[in-house]
Amino acid sequence: MKVEVILQEQLFFTKYVDLFSFKKRPFLSKSETYEASVAKSVKVFELMREHNWSEADMDLISKILNYDFALSLHHTMFIPGIERLGTDEQKAKWLPLAQSYQIVGTYAQTELGHGTNLLGLETTATYDRDSDEFVLNTPRLSSMKWWPGGLGKSSTHAIILAHLVIDGEKYGMHGFMVQLRSLEDHMPMPGLKMGDIGPKLGANNVDNGFLILNKVRIPRDNMLMRNARVTRGGKFQQLSTSKANYATMVLVRVKIIGWSTDTLRQASCVAVRYSATRRQTTLKPGTPEQQVLDFQTQQFKVTPSVAAAYACSFLAQSMLTLYKRVFAEIVKGNNSNLAELHAQSAGLKAFLTDMATGMVEVCRRSCGGHGYLVSSGVAENMVGSLAMVTVEGENTVLYLQTARLHVKNMLGSLAMVTVEGENTVLYLQTAL
Ligand SMILES: Cc1cc2nc3c(=O)[nH]c(=O)nc-3n(C[C@H](O)[C@H](O)[C@H](O)COP(=O)(O)OP(=O)(O)OC[C@H]3O[C@@H](n4cnc5c(N)ncnc54)[C@H](O)[C@@H]3O)c2cc1C
Structure with missing residues (x-):
């Protein structure tokens, strides 16, 4: 059933009036604002699956709900990031998990020290030939990821933007899929420290966060390789313009x-x-x-x-x-x-x-x-x-x-x- 039909029949607002009402929002604390927004996100995603809403339906409902979704980054950057940066095999692996909310993700690019100057970003993904893995590291305080929405509390995964390093040489910025939190108890994975960056002027429904990576290992296949790839053994191949990332x-x-x-x-x-x-x-x-x-x-x-x-x-x-x-x-x-x-x-x-x-x-x-x-x-x-x-x-x-x-x-x-x-x-x- 389309959103317009649901709205016409007033099913939406009468059935979920408490959940979707804006009336209480100005009186809530930061954590309550976040929790209420998570509840909204989860209900909308349930309804989306139940009624098979299209992208246009979701756009309409997002407007009506004033984009009050704590998990919005999952839809606006994480899923599109997989679609745009992943190979067909990577899309086949990650998209079903993301679309069914078995994993919830964010897009982590900005760091404490640099946002505008992308070449100044300090997070590295160094290829380890022996184990065929990448080692992700934020070496200094200024290199910690800072700002990504959904990172503070919600996300289980992130597309991390990092400089690719092979044998001491840098090969540009690329996206790497990193598991942030356990799918069992939601605790941070080994080598990761993360949390919420604190109250903001607005948008306190979203848990913008920080992330420190201490030599975290991920399989080589977790580099999103649609535009460039690293082969087993560490050969770098540029497949499309570097700007495509x-x-x-x-x-x-x-x-x-x-x-x-x-x-x-x-x-x-x-x-x-x-x-x-x-x-x-x-x-x-x-x-x-x-x-x-x-x-x-x-x-x-x-x-x-x-x-x-x-x-x-x-x-x-x-x-x-x-x-x-x-x-x-x-x-x-x-x-x-x-x-x-x-x-x-x-x-x-x-x-x-x-x-x-x-x-x-x-x-x-x-x-x-x-x-x-x-x-x-x-x-x-x-x-x-x-x-x-x-x-x-x-x-x-x-x-x-x-x-x-x-x-x-x-x-x-x-x-x-x-x-x-x-x-x-x-x-x-x-x-x-
Ligand atoms: C609400 C919010 C949500 C965000 N969500 C995310 C997210 O989900 N993921 C993520 O990765 N990031 C996120 N960000 C970070 C955001 O993308 C950066 O803050 C933004 O790109 C600006 O970078 P900066 O903070 O480094 O600004 P700065 O570069 O520090 O800007 C400071 C001043 O310097 C000027 N300046 C900087 N460089 C130049 C230059 N070359 N020439 C002339 N002037 C210059 C700017 O114009 C500005 O006036 C978010 C930020 C906000 C506020």
Whole structure:
């Protein structure tokens, strides 16, 4: 049964009203917030399997539940990571376990010392020829993984991003599947230390965590080898562009464009409704107070947000369509449009999350004092927006990456050099 049908018949909210209600949330402690969100995640996953919900159904239910899933990283990064980085055999092994929640995973890239500078990451995966294993290590305090969602308490497994080392030589960043916790009692596996990084400005339903790896051994097959592999005996083979390992990050940037749009949609909706119902100030003595929406200054605040929410919805859809098309090409071995996809998704993620954050704050202020109350919803929208400008690439850095590619392509176009694949500034060649 589709989500829309369930909602129409009101089965969902009447049956699970306590579980899915937002009313209690502002009054819960950090641990209670996490526990309530885990319970929601588990129920939604049960319903998903019971009713055979599609990806589109899950997207709809996620929007309705305001993305309040403690285990969201499992769906947004762990499963897509296996799909994008794993070989067919690795997918056949790990995906059924992940899709049936026999394992729950996260994606661990950022470290205490480095997030933006991926080449500065310090976690290593060193090949041991004698045992045909990788040894994963975070040698210093600054190298501990720091931030991954679901790492603090929930996850049993992680895709760990680490520098591959063979015979003392570095061979770039790759994803490694590492079991974090026992499937029997959920205790950390030997050589691992992990926990929650503490209260955050928002998103306290998610257990963002830290992880220290002390020479942890994993079988060679646990390196996700779709784009590059290491043979028994330690020979490194690059099978696709080294940039292909960042495909999961590109997907999440595309999703962030959608999430940020949802936040703006909600905030502008609250602001317009509030402005229509709120009355303040009498313009003519003896007449009723005005709807605040009638003030031009109020219209100036809320209408651009409504317009932008519509525009961004179309933008988010077209970005997702572009992503799906380019990803289908990548699966067939054609990476020629990967750079353009990266430039567009990075630039749009930065631009849209910056714009949405500004507009959500204006919506919040347009609700007066009520906008400062958590129960208004719009205050939480504001806090949610603030994370989006940093996650999956801090916005300044993303602008610079997009600009770098466009400038490179522009110079190529002016020199009439044929650039491989599509690119936004190609029109310059025909304009000359
Ligand atoms: C809510 C939340 C959830 C997260 N979830 C995850 C997760 O699940 N998994 C994961 O691996 N990580 C996660 N992260 C980490 C996140 O991806 C990083 O915080 C982000 O990439 C920014 O990196 P940073 O913290 O190192 O910022 P920094 O690089 O320290 O940025 C600090 C400042 O320096 C500037 N700066 C840095 N480098 C440059 C440069 N080259 N040029 C110009 N300016 C520069 C930035 O613009 C910024 O103003 C999460 C973070 C948050 C806040």
